[in-house]
Amino acid sequence: MKLIRFITIFFIAQLNISVFSENIKISENQIFKNLRCLVCQGQSISESNSDFANTIKLVVKDKLSEGYNENEIYSFLVSKYGEWIVYKPPFSSSNLLLWTLPYIFLLIGAFFLIKIAINKKKFK
Amino acid sequence: MRMRYVIISAIVIFILIIFAISLNRDSTYSTEKLIGKKIENFNSKDFYTKEIKDSKILKTKDFSLINYWASWCAPCRVEHSELMQLSKKENLNIIGINFKDKKNEAEQFLNELGNPYDHLLIDQDGRFSINLGVYGIPESILINKELKILKKFVGPLDSKRVIEITEVIQ
Amino acid sequence: MLSFFGNSLILISILTSALIVIKSILVLNNKASLISININNLITLQTTIIVVSFLTLVSAFIISDFSLITVYQNSHTLKPLIYKIAGSWGNHEGSLLMWIALMSLFSFLFFIKKNRYKREYYLFTLIVQTSLILLFLIFLVFSSNPFLKILPEPMEGLGLNPILQDPALAIHPPLLYIGFVGSSIYFSAAIGALMSNIDGADFAKSIKNWIKITWFFQTIGILAGSIWAYYELGWGGFWFWDPVENASLLPWFCMTALLHSVIVLEKKKQLFSWVLVLCLMTFCLTIAGTFLVRSGVLNSVHTFANDPQRGLFILIILSLTLITSFGVYFLKNKEENYNNSGINRETFIITNNWFMMFYLITVFLGTVYPIFTEVISDIKVSVGPPFYNTVIIPFVVIFLLFMGIGPNSKWGGKFINLKMFFLVLLASVAINIILIYFFDTKSILFNLIFISSLFLIFYTIIDLMKSIRSKFLFKTSRICSHLGFGLLVLFIGLNENFSKEFDINLKPGETKKIDNYEIIFENLNFYKKSNYNVVAGNFTVMNNKSNDLKKFKPEIRIYKNPETLTFEASIKTNLLSDKYLTMSNIQSSEYYNIKFQEKPLMIWIWISVILMSLGGITRFYRSENRL
Numbered sequence: 001m002k003l004i005r006f007i008t009i010f011f012i013a014q015l016n017i018s019v020f021s022e023n024i025k026i027s028e029n030q031i032f033k034n035l036r037c038l039v040c041q042g043q044s045i046s047e048s049n050s051d052f053a054n055t056i057k058l059v060v061k062d063k064l065s066e067g068y069n070e071n072e073i074y075s076f077l078v079s080k081y082g083e084w085i086v087y088k089p090p091f092s093s094s095n096l097l098l099w100t101l102p103y104i105f106l107l108i109g110a111f112f113l114i115k116i117a118i119n120k121k122k123f124k
Numbered sequence: 125m126r127m128r129y130v131i132i133s134a135i136v137i138f139i140l141i142i143f144a145i146s147l148n149r150d151s152t153y154s155t156e157k158l159i160g161k162k163i164e165n166f167n168s169k170d171f172y173t174k175e176i177k178d179s180k181i182l183k184t185k186d187f188s189l190i191n192y193w194a195s196w197c198a199p200c201r202v203e204h205s206e207l208m209q210l211s212k213k214e215n216l217n218i219i220g221i222n223f224k225d226k227k228n229e230a231e232q233f234l235n236e237l238g239n240p241y242d243h244l245l246i247d248q249d250g251r252f253s254i255n256l257g258v259y260g261i262p263e264s265i266l267i268n269k270e271l272k273i274l275k276k277f278v279g280p281l282d283s284k285r286v287i288e289i290t291e292v293i294q
Numbered sequence: 295m296l297s298f299f300g301n302s303l304i305l306i307s308i309l310t311s312a313l314i315v316i317k318s319i320l321v322l323n324n325k326a327s328l329i330s331i332n333i334n335n336l337i338t339l340q341t342t343i344i345v346v347s348f349l350t351l352v353s354a355f356i357i358s359d360f361s362l363i364t365v366y367q368n369s370h371t372l373k374p375l376i377y378k379i380a381g382s383w384g385n386h387e388g389s390l391l392m393w394i395a396l397m398s399l400f401s402f403l404f405f406i407k408k409n410r411y412k413r414e415y416y417l418f419t420l421i422v423q424t425s426l427i428l429l430f431l432i433f434l435v436f437s438s439n440p441f442l443k444i445l446p447e448p449m450e451g452l453g454l455n456p457i458l459q460d461p462a463l464a465i466h467p468p469l470l471y472i473g474f475v476g477s478s479i480y481f482s483a484a485i486g487a488l489m490s491n492i493d494g495a496d497f498a499k500s501i502k503n504w505i506k507i508t509w510f511f512q513t514i515g516i517l518a519g520s521i522w523a524y525y526e527l528g529w530g531g532f533w534f535w536d537p538v539e540n541a542s543l544l545p546w547f548c549m550t551a552l553l554h555s556v557i558v559l560e561k562k563k564q565l566f567s568w569v570l571v572l573c574l575m576t577f578c579l580t581i582a583g584t585f586l587v588r589s590g591v592l593n594s595v596h597t598f599a600n601d602p603q604r605g606l607f608i609l610i611i612l613s614l615t616l617i618t619s620f621g622v623y624f625l626k627n628k629e630e631n632y633n634n635s636g637i638n639r640e641t642f643i644i645t646n647n648w649f650m651m652f653y654l655i656t657v658f659l660g661t662v663y664p665i666f667t668e669v670i671s672d673i674k675v676s677v678g679p680p681f682y683n684t685v686i687i688p689f690v691v692i693f694l695l696f697m698g699i700g701p702n703s704k705w706g707g708k709f710i711n712l713k714m715f716f717l718v719l720l721a722s723v724a725i726n727i728i729l730i731y732f733f734d735t736k737s738i739l740f741n742l743i744f745i746s747s748l749f750l751i752f753y754t755i756i757d758l759m760k761s762i763r764s765k766f767l768f769k770t771s772r773i774c775s776h777l778g779f780g781l782l783v784l785f786i787g788l789n790e791n792f793s794k795e796f797d798i799n800l801k802p803g804e805t806k807k808i809d810n811y812e813i814i815f816e817n818l819n820f821y822k823k824s825n826y827n828v829v830a831g832n833f834t835v836m837n838n839k840s841n842d843l844k845k846f847k848p849e850i851r852i853y854k855n856p857e858t859l860t861f862e863a864s865i866k867t868n869l870l871s872d873k874y875l876t877m878s879n880i881q882s883s884e885y886y887n888i889k890f891q892e893k894p895l896m897i898w899i900w901i902s903v904i905l906m907s908l909g910g911i912t913r914f915y916r917s918e919n920r921l
Contacts, residue, residue: 038153038259038260039259051224051250052259052260054250055249055251055254056254058249058250059251059254062251077254080255080256080257081155081259082155082158084153
């Protein structure tokens with residue numbers, strides 16, 4: 001059916017777009033929001049008023065002016081503090097399950113849904 | 125049909141087991157992952173002369189202990205006597221880095237409690253601390269002559285930690 | 295005195311609950327005469343006693359009876375009365391007792407209308423529900439008893455935690471609990487349905503209103519938490535994908551799915567098995583959420599009672615609940631013949647469920663993944679807003695489109711009006727283009743969200759006009775909720791896109807020009823309040839574009855008991871936008887770190903959620919005869 005084709009295409013376009021919008025220029029505040037304040041209970045560097053947060057802000061500003069891009073700054077901080085400091089789990093092989101499982105579920109569900117939608121017979 | 129149920133049950137049981145194990149784990153964060161890595165880009169200002177000192181000062185003895193401290197930090201007072209003890213070790217270089225402090229108050233601190241530092245540096249805005257993976261003071265990092273991090277201590281040094289250090293440098 | 299009274303009441307309630315279970319089992323086996331007490335009387339007795347025991351605890355807080363450990367740890371004579379009362383549920387033990395009290399209250403409301411239900415169904419549901427109450431009571435007695443005494447009785451309490459003394463935070467737990475606890479009813483009912491021969495449509499009718507009520511309270515409970523976070527925590531945000539927030543969101547997804555599927559079950563007598571699964575899952579997720587929050591396995595802003603021993607108890611409860619519910623389901627569920635085909639309203643409702651399950655899996659995965667990596671490979675990872683936003687938001691776009699056209703389709707009939715679909719889509723895109731022309735949009739994703747939320751809003755307005763014209767008022771709840779949701783996404787999108795945040799360091803007397811604003815740090819004021827000292831900053835912010843001048847007074851509060859520092863934001867709200875200013879001190883410096891934010895349309899976000907939630911409580915009259 002036309003609608004299903006349309007939706008499927010839209011769907012795939014979405015996935016591409018969400019990846020695409022990653023590369024758009026980011027403000028320093030956005031970077032602060034993506035970093036965890038290590039001495040706080042569940043706050044980002046942007047929200048935290050702690051001393052550690054203030055220091056990290058300085059360093060991030062330095063790196064930005066030195067020409068580092070967002071991912072390079074995250075890599076730098078991860079090399080010093082471990083993966084825990086960034087709020088976005090990296091796209092590594094160990095995090096494969098995290099990033100793919102939701103989409104796998106979506107596809108399985110889509111399969112059943114389309115079967116229901118186009119099947120004119122009794123479906124068990 | 126039955127297969128579906130078995131899979132779901134297995135997943136649920138797996139999740140419950142992981143939860144049970146996680147209860148007994150201590151989930152405090154530590155930067156022990158840094159152990160084994162080398163220190164890079166070491167350059168900090170000298171406390172008195174404001175000269176830039178680089179990693180040369182770390183190589184004067186077999187081992188170095190970098191100690192981040194400040195006069196306003198209460199646990200730093202507590203650990204200071206341990207540092208004084210460690211300063212007697214012949215093959216251990218003690219590098220102090222004064223963090224976000226006022227010059228006269230820092231000097232007063234050292235006059236009062238003693239100066240264990242072979243070299244005293246300053247990190248006024250804390251920028252350099254990030255390079256060393258420091259996040260809370262006091263913090264002490266034990267390195268060897270090749271600048272490899274051997275131990276990282278977050279919080280004050282106590283007698284247990286001093287024994288750990290002593291064992292390594294022997 | 296109160297301790298003895300409270301403990302006795304708990305004991306009696308355990309006995310009463312046990313009696314209810316035993317008597318019900320006997321009645322099922324036709325041996326009712328073995329115990330002569332009437333079940334109805336027992337239920338009334340049990341509910342009364344548990345509620346009275348909770349009220350006893352509240353009284354202890356009101357009179358500041360520090361001989362009870364819970365009161366000692368969580369209250370103080372200087373606390374205002376409202377917060378003394380709220381303090382009774384602002385701690386682990388008290389909140390557990392409130393949980394149990396609400397559970398028995400709901401049981402009472404469900405079970406007093408005995409004649410409404412088939413006998414077997416009623417009895418099995420009663421057995422399960424009462425067993426749950428019993429389980430929680432035992433948990434309370436053995437690990438979290440609020441009536442434990444402390445001797446000698448202290449003169450003053452410990453708890454004057456300033457962050458907890460806030461109206462939104464006081465009301466937030468009770469609201470959420472009604473949602474959480476209420477879901478136990480349809481959990482028990484699902485098991486009751488599996489064990490008896492109840493018809494699907496009858497089952498749907500019996501739990502429908504419960505689903506709506508719990509959904510309503512869950513929604514506004516979450517709203518209260520977000521409002522509190524926005525006004526009190528000082529970062530200008532209202533949702534952080536914090537594990538504790540996620541714990542309340544997971545059952546919400548389930549409830550929303552259930553809300554929709556139960557309609558199908560009632561009208562078309564389809565999806566019985568799926569509805570049963572959702573009923574079981576909602577409550578299981580509630581317990582799982584409780585486990586995550588109170589056991590200490592996750593790091594979060596909301597540190598509740600982090601106690602591994604309690605965590606173990608809750609895990610046992612969770613395991614029992616899961617094993618029983620899914621065990622009964624696997625053994626007793628009858629395979630359905632699924633009788634639907636084509637693209638009609640039922641398929642769209644299933645689509646809704648598909649999306650809800652997707653959101654649920656994503657949020658659940660994101661929340662528990664750090665636990666898994668730590669146990670399995672000893673690595674600590676953080677899963678925060680970037681993950682959830684990246685995975686979920688693109689699909690919300692499609693979800694909104696489905697939400698628009700779904701209600702438009704008929705139950706058994708043909709597909710939608712394609713002409714209208716493209717017309718509305720075109721209109722939304724056109725408005726988006728106008729928006730881009732006059733303003734700056736940050737990303738393609740924002741534009742898509744804008745288009746799709748407008749799409750939904752237009753469709754619901756068309757729906758509304760149709761229903762007014764035909765005087766068919768049955769759709770009010772759907773229109774309310776769908777419109778509310780569409781507006782919510784729209785306003786969140788606009789807010790995100792047009793928000794401005796500035797982070798600068800100023801010292802008193804300094805001014806800084808940034809963007810269109812001039813921020814003037816006039817001076818500092820120091821003063822004392824009853825239980826804290828204040829460092830207040832006086833700021834004037836001038837908007838050079840609109841020549842608007844606003845004064846702000848953020849505070850740094852220094853509390854003594856316990857020694858804490860809080861940062862109070864100064865917020866100026868109006869219909870167009872919120873202006874938000876916080877100030878914090880910098881170590882060893884005369885400079886202060888100032889965060890100034892402009893947040894457009896903030897208040898409309900709250901209003902949208904309220905509108906959405908209202909859909910849950912309209913339409914409570916009997917509608918069995920309607921199609």
